[in-house]
Amino acid sequence: xxxxxxxxxxxGFIGSHLCERLLDRGDRVICVDNLSTGKRANIAELESRxxxxxxxxxxxxxxxxxxxxxIEDWGLDAVLHLASPASPPAYLARPIETLDVGSxxxxxxxxxxxxxxxxxxLASTSEVYGDPLEHPQTESYWGNVNxxxxxxxxxxSKRFAEALTxxxxxxxxxxxxxxxxxxxxxxxxxPSDGRVISNFVxxxxxxxxxxxxxxxxxxxSFCYVDDxxxxxxxxxxxxxxxxxxxxxxxxxxxxxxxDVMAELCExxxxxxxxPLPSDDPRMRQPDITLARExxxxxxxxxxRDGLASTIAWQRSR
Amino acid sequence: xxxxxxxxxxxGFIGSHLCERLLDRGDRVICVDNLSTGKRANIAELESRxxxxxxxxxxxxxxxxxxxxxIEDWGLDAVLHLASPASPPAYLARPIETLDVGSxxxxxxxxxxxxxxxxxxLASTSEVYGDPLEHPQTESYWGNVNxxxxxxxxxxSKRFAEALTxxxxxxxxxxxxxxxxxxxxxxxxxPSDGRVISNFVxxxxxxxxxxxxxxxxxxxSFCYVDDxxxxxxxxxxxxxxxxxxxxxxxxxxxxxxxDVMAELCExxxxxxxxPLPSDDPRMRQPDITLARExxxxxxxxxxRDGLASTIAWQRSR
Numbered sequence: 001x002x003x004x005x006x007x008x009x010x011x012g013f014i015g016s017h018l019c020e021r022l023l024d025r026g027d028r029v030i031c032v033d034n035l036s037t038g039k040r041a042n043i044a045e046l047e048s049r050x051x052x053x054x055x056x057x058x059x060x061x062x063x064x065x066x067x068x069x070x071i072e073d074w075g076l077d078a079v080l081h082l083a084s085p086a087s088p089p090a091y092l093a094r095p096i097e098t099l100d101v102g103s104x105x106x107x108x109x110x111x112x113x114x115x116x117x118x119x120x121x122l123a124s125t126s127e128v129y130g131d132p133l134e135h136p137q138t139e140s141y142w143g144n145v146n147x148x149x150x151x152x153x154x155x156x157s158k159r160f161a162e163a164l165t166x167x168x169x170x171x172x173x174x175x176x177x178x179x180x181x182x183x184x185x186x187x188x189x190x191p192s193d194g195r196v197i198s199n200f201v202x203x204x205x206x207x208x209x210x211x212x213x214x215x216x217x218x219x220x221s222f223c224y225v226d227d228x229x230x231x232x233x234x235x236x237x238x239x240x241x242x243x244x245x246x247x248x249x250x251x252x253x254x255x256x257x258x259d260v261m262a263e264l265c266e267x268x269x270x271x272x273x274x275p276l277p278s279d280d281p282r283m284r285q286p287d288i289t290l291a292r293e294x295x296x297x298x299x300x301x302x303x304r305d306g307l308a309s310t311i312a313w314q315r316s317r
Numbered sequence: 318x319x320x321x322x323x324x325x326x327x328x329g330f331i332g333s334h335l336c337e338r339l340l341d342r343g344d345r346v347i348c349v350d351n352l353s354t355g356k357r358a359n360i361a362e363l364e365s366r367x368x369x370x371x372x373x374x375x376x377x378x379x380x381x382x383x384x385x386x387x388i389e390d391w392g393l394d395a396v397l398h399l400a401s402p403a404s405p406p407a408y409l410a411r412p413i414e415t416l417d418v419g420s421x422x423x424x425x426x427x428x429x430x431x432x433x434x435x436x437x438x439l440a441s442t443s444e445v446y447g448d449p450l451e452h453p454q455t456e457s458y459w460g461n462v463n464x465x466x467x468x469x470x471x472x473x474s475k476r477f478a479e480a481l482t483x484x485x486x487x488x489x490x491x492x493x494x495x496x497x498x499x500x501x502x503x504x505x506x507x508p509s510d511g512r513v514i515s516n517f518v519x520x521x522x523x524x525x526x527x528x529x530x531x532x533x534x535x536x537x538s539f540c541y542v543d544d545x546x547x548x549x550x551x552x553x554x555x556x557x558x559x560x561x562x563x564x565x566x567x568x569x570x571x572x573x574x575x576d577v578m579a580e581l582c583e584x585x586x587x588x589x590x591x592p593l594p595s596d597d598p599r600m601r602q603p604d605i606t607l608a609r610e611x612x613x614x615x616x617x618x619x620x621r622d623g624l625a626s627t628i629a630w631q632r633s634r
Contacts, residue, residue, distance in 0.1 A: 095487065096485070099481050103421070103477060107421075147459065148479050148495070152479075152483070157477065159462075159469075159477070162465050163469040163473035166469070167470050170412065172413075243465065
């Protein structure tokens with residue numbers, strides 16, 4: 001039986017890969033995106049597929065009649081809520097919008113799912129752990145977030161979305177699942193993302209030195225988007241409530257990243273050192289025991305392969 | 318010049334005292350309450366005053382034409398947002414409503430204030446500190462809240478309200494102030510509040526033994542409502558952004574409370590001991606240095622006097 005899935009934020013970096021995967025396995029996909037940070041180009045190749053529909057719409061508002069009619073017509077098995085500005089430059093530039101999509105947007109999408117008896121998956125974030133005092137982070141850690149800090153427009157919005165989603169499960173018996181997504185990279189990650197992988201790729205392809213904030217000994221962990229999408233689909237197909245962390249626990253230093261990047265881009269390794277900004281992304285590393293146990297999931301793609309695909313995509317643009 | 322103030326949640330325990338104080342000093346008060354947990358009886362004596370208007374309305378929805386017209390007519394100097402279920406039994410029974418009033422309600426009231434160039438005061442709560450790892454709590458402490466716990470419907474709703482209020486200040490220059498209100502007691506505190514003072518008063522007046530969870534050596538701090546209202550008005554009249562804690566830092570043991578209560582109610586001291594519930598309210602004690610310095614505020618009324626008034630009110634019902 002064909003399943004129908006709404007992917008809110010389906011034109012974004014992760015959302016577009018998710019739409020593609022769902023279509024590839026035969027699901028019908030209703031992609032809803034207001035194109036605030038998502039790009040129509042991300043789904044250009046998908047729009048010609050018969051089982052794909054795109055609606056330019058803001059999930060903070062009630063769905064319009066065309067969208068409602070399509071859902072009535074096709075039925076609805078699941079709503080995947082990935083809609084939100086997600087990179088620090090994107091959400092800091094859109095503070096009210098970010099708070100709105102986590103609150104009003106989540107509420108609207110929960111109601112759509114509830115009305116159709118559909119499963120609801122919330123794409124939450126490792127940012128709910130804030131500046132964590134526990135390493136690595138397990139799902140039982142409550143986090144360390146400044147409720148009135150600049151970043152709270154994203155962090156508190158996602159924490160609120162989790163609380164609301166869980167309340168709809170507890171008090172109304174809704175079928176829900178919460179994922180906490182850690183740093184992800186891959187094709188379609190915007191060069192303006194502002195995080196180290198997109199910065200390094202852009203610099204290598206432009207032939208300018210890598211900008212290294214600090215001495216490069218600090219570590220990061222990034223999950224390749226294909227791995228991440230496999231985890232999201234496993235969560236969709238399960239009946240797990242979560243929250244469940246999805247991310248790659250393998251850490252690398254920024255110096256290691258620069259080495260691999262220079263090699264893959266076939267450029268000499270050149271580094272410009274700069275001081276660490278005061279709000280440098282804090283160390284976060286997922287504990288994925290729960291994802292392994294409950295979803296049978298773990299990342300498969302190593303950094304070198306993932307970076308090669310990412311660089312190839314960026315080069316092709 | 319007469320000032321006009323919207324008090325959202327003005328029929329609640331704290332809200333009704335606040336309405337009274339504002340009327341007493343000559344302000345015009347527009348009390349908006351959906352009477353979900355507020356009581357019309359709380360403001361019965363105020364409704365005959367010429368400068369008082371009551372609207373039974375849900376702040377999660379747009380204001381109706383009568384209310385909008387009155388605001389246009391009178392102008393608006395401030396919006397005080399006290400609307401929310403606030404006691405654990407009340408918000409646990411209304412999980413979605415509690416999340417809504419902190420998100421949609423806060424958003425609507427911010428827009429009302431912004432449209433009129435009015436100051437907006439958010440009544441946040443010590444619950445944003447959750448199960449605190451620092452004692453006493455200063456405003457710079459980020460808190461320890463479980464985003465998906467039963468209580469998150471209140472805690473995360475208030476944290477979201479703080480984040481949204483601060484974002485409206487940062488990104489749109491709104492005149493805002495955030496208060497974090499600790500445990501409060503006094504006349505009109507509902508016997509169903511579920512916390513120790515209302516429980517003990519009800520038990521003393523019914524002639525049944527006090528129920529003591531644990532051995533009674535645990536401490537609490539409660540602020541008398543008249544003191545608290547003085548602090549809210551000082552915040553209203555200031556241009557402070559906050560957050561600023563309002564509460565009484567003086568701690569007493571539950572055993573001391575039982576002693577004073579029995580004496581004031583003129584009943585013999587009888588105690589039934591019961592085990593501590595697993596979710597017993599955690600120790601919280603405000604650091605009020607900031608309120609002293611910025612608002613010139615500190616509590617004046619001692620526990621014995623405050624309890625006497627509280628008991629007298631409960632007895633008169």
